Amino acid sequence: MVVRFLFVKKHPVFEPGTASGFDAYTHALALAGALRTQFLNGYGGTFSQLNHAKQCYSFRHFCQIRRNWHKICISNLQLYGELTNDAISVSHPRYIQDAIRYHLLREVAHGGMGVVYEAEQLGAGGFSKKVAIKLIREEFSTVESFQRNFIGEARLVSGLVHPNIVQIYQLGENLGQYYMVMEWVNGNDLETLLERLWEADEPFPLEWACFVVSRICRGLDYAHNQRDARGRPLDLVHRDVNPRNILLSHEGDIKLTDFGVAKALNLMFSKEREVIAGNDDYLSPEQAQRRITDRRSDVFACGVLLAEMIAGFNIFAADTPEQTRENICTMRLPDFRELRPDIPDELIQITRRALERDRDARFPTASEMMTALEWYLYRDGYGPTHEKFAIFLERWLKD
Numbered sequence: 260m261v262v263r264f265l266f267v268k269k270h271p272v273f274e275p276g277t278a279s280g281f282d283a284y285t286h287a288l289a290l291a292g293a294l295r296t297q298f299l300n301g302y303g304g305t306f307s308q309l310n311h312a313k314q315c316y317s318f319r320h321f322c323q324i325r326r327n328w329h330k331i332c333i334s335n336l337q338l339y340g341e342l343t344n345d346a347i348s349v350s351h352p353r354y355i356q357d358a359i360r361y362h363l364l365r366e367v368a369h370g371g372m373g374v375v376y377e378a379e380q381l382g383a384g385g386f387s388k389k390v391a392i393k394l395i396r397e398e399f400s401t402v403e404s405f406q407r408n409f410i411g412e413a414r415l416v417s418g419l420v421h422p423n424i425v426q427i428y429q430l431g432e433n434l435g436q437y438y439m440v441m442e443w444v445n446g447n448d449l450e451t452l453l454e455r456l457w458e459a460d461e462p463f464p465l466e467w468a469c470f471v472v473s474r475i476c477r478g479l480d481y482a483h484n485q486r487d488a489r490g491r492p493l494d495l496v497h498r499d500v501n502p503r504n505i506l507l508s509h510e511g512d513i514k515l516t517d518f519g520v521a522k523a524l525n526l527m528f529s530k531e532r533e534v535i536a537g538n539d540d541y542l543s544p545e546q547a548q549r550r551i552t553d554r555r556s557d558v559f560a561c562g563v564l565l566a567e568m569i570a571g572f573n574i575f576a577a578d579t580p581e582q583t584r585e586n587i588c589t590m591r592l593p594d595f596r597e598l599r600p601d602i603p604d605e606l607i608q609i610t611r612r613a614l615e616r617d618r619d620a621r622f623p624t625a626s627e628m629m630t631a632l633e634w635y636l637y638r639d640g641y642g643p644t645h646e647k648f649a650i651f652l653e654r655w656l657k658d
């Protein structure tokens with residue numbers, strides 16, 4: 260005996276909107292949806308019948324139409340269906356409870372927020388998948404405001420799936436210590452590349468500088484435009500675009516990581532009320548002045564990055580965080596032509612526009628900055644690709 264046709268009726272005490280009621284109701288609708296596909300595939304029942312069933316106000320009303328329906332109770336949810344001998348069998352578990360194990364292979368780096376490991380996620384039958392795990396420093400994990408903000412942000416950014424953003428798979432807690440499981444990016448970060456070029460006294464090729472920043476703008480624009488399930492803008496801002504948060508894979512992929520982390524960290528103060536995490540060298544003027552930020556803050560950070568790749572050093576960085584902040588807000592921008600004689604006017608204009616202190620004068624969106632860079636890059640019809648970037652990276656990042 261199997262359910263041939265299904266009608267879902269909410270149990271009166273489980274209204275949509277309450278956690279369990281909503282869950283059960285959506286699950287049942289999903290079941291109905293799955294069955295609908297089978298009916299449409301010729302197993303009996305029709306789409307319009309099913310829709311009709313869903314539109315019925317009550318079971319009694321529905322029974323007037325079909326008298327031979329049976330009530331099936333699945334965890335407080337009343338489902339009504341016709342039991343037949345047709346061979347349609349549907350098994351839909353509601354949850355899968357599985358203890359996922361991670362094997363930490365090696366420590367990759369110590370960051371402001373914790374330690375990053377190369378790890379393996381282990382599954383059935385010898386399955387294993389490479390992941391990156393960031394163990395959050397214990398002193399953060401125990402601070403309640405951090406927990407709230409970190410978890411809140413992680414929930415928002417968990418939906419970000421984009422080729423230029425490092426994907427978050429899971430946020431977990433182990434003995435009171437939080438950890439994040441992320442996509443493993445097999446490669447290096449942009450800081451390492453900048454250092455290697457600096458050590459070799461080689462300028463960063465302008466086309467690769469523009470290519471990297473254009474891909475970061477692409478990822479940022481996707482995140483900036485995210486909306487919640489009800490269509491309201493999430494107003495995500497990265498706030499910590501810097502070379503350590505830009506990962507370059509051996510295949511030439513360019514990915515931004517640590518989305519949402521800066522927001523949680525911004526609220527971390529030491530006993531002396533000093534911010535104890537965050538990167539001062541890439542702040543926007545509005546961040547440096549502790550004003551409210553929006554997506555244009557990330558555009559400014561992209562400008563700082565681009566200027567750094569052009570000049571070979573961070574143009575604002577000073578000996579003290581205070582002086583750096585001062586430079587970000589007021590310092591006269593350097594003459595980029597003097598620093599880099601081969602730079603075309605168009606690229607100087609793009610860099611200066613991203614670095615406008617007045618955010619109304621900046622590129623209004625990351626997408627506009629990306630387009631400006633791409634116009635510049637592909638003006639001759641052919642330009643940088645990920646494959647060519649991979650060849651460039653191999654030369655400089657070979658271990």
Ligand SMILES: Nc1ncnc2c1ncn2[C@@H]1O[C@H](COP(=O)(O)OP(=O)(O)OP(=O)(O)O)[C@@H](O)[C@H]1O
Nearest residue numbers: 368370371372373375391441442443444448503517
């Ligand atoms: N998903 C990943 N795949 C591979 N390597 C990674 C991954 N995430 C981070 N790393 C490596 O770990 C380094 C440190 O990252 P992490 O974000 O912890 O440090 P940070 O950016 O200096 O500090 P913060 O914690 O303030 O962001 C990165 O620069 C990169 O080299």
Ligand SMILES: [Mg+2]
Nearest residue numbers: 370503504517
């Ligand atoms: Mg980071």
